[in-house]
Amino acid sequence: MRAAFPSFFLVACGLVPLASAQPAQPEVPRYRTETNLLYRAGTEVTGYMRDRCRLDVYCPDGVRDFPTVVWFHGGGLTEGSRSITCDG
Helix, strand or coil: CCCHHHHHHHHHCCCCCCCCCCCCCCCCCCEEEEEEEECCCCCCCCHHHHHHCEEEEEEECCCCCCCCCCCCCCCCCCCCCCCCCCCC
16 A cells, blocks of 8 residues: 555645547538539520539538639630549
8 A cells, every 4th residue: 555655645636647638630621612603693504604614613612612623624615524544
């Protein structure tokens, strides 16, 4: 019993933590995706515009005032696709 007293005293005084505290994990936001949204409207929209003038939106669900990145395909809407592929 005598050897346990110093350990008990150090824990009781807060000099030795009883258990190591784990840092709080940040909450991972949920995202929603809306795809293939037409961003042209009106009577002058051609079939080609209906096919190619589309966008995909990825945004945090239930969050307001978040940073936004807008990426435009640089192909003049004549070829390519909205998807990104990685050749490895």
